[in-house]
Amino acid sequence: MTEAAFLKKLAGRIKELRESKGMSQQELAAKLDYEKSNMSRLESGLINPRIATLQKVAKALDVTLPELLTFK
Amino acid sequence: MTEAAFLKKLAGRIKELRESKGMSQQELAAKLDYEKSNMSRLESGLINPRIATLQKVAKALDVTLPELLTFK
């Protein structure tokens, strides 16, 4: 799997979890002190985020990091 | 948990898995095309790595990303 394909799947996983919680991108972004512009790019697979950023995303989504990173 | 503490635990997890496979830092670094100097810093918790880097680490250690990120 290419890096781009991997980031795409991760992006979809974040979007899926966010929507299942009924949150907007801006709500999620605000919850972890992340720019909404970057959140948009993150959910589009355009960013290769740092692990600490994903840790905050997981926390804001109320899931564990392994859960966030579990996808097909 | 602070970011620094989190990175320390991640570092320990990588070291633990690497040693359980009987690999040296340089062997692991070479396997994912990562500089040995950075591997040393990564295992010291001095680096907040990108998710794609950790994905390569997991692959080189023959574990899944969730497995790599599962620790106390």
Place this chain on the structure above:
DNA sequence: TTTGTGGTTATCGAAAACGATAACTAATGA
């Protein structure tokens, strides 16, 4: 003593994340 291996630390330049901000589109509702 010399050589090799494993690991650490430092520096340099390039690339990319990230914060901050702005402009824009589309959809919804007053």
Place this chain on the structure above:
DNA sequence: TCATTAGTTATCGTTTTCGATAACCACAAA
């Protein structure tokens, strides 16, 4: 029509990863 909300896209400056390289330490084997 106007305002609001959600999301996208772009730019700028700062910070940090990362590749590349070098120097260094400790230890063990020849």
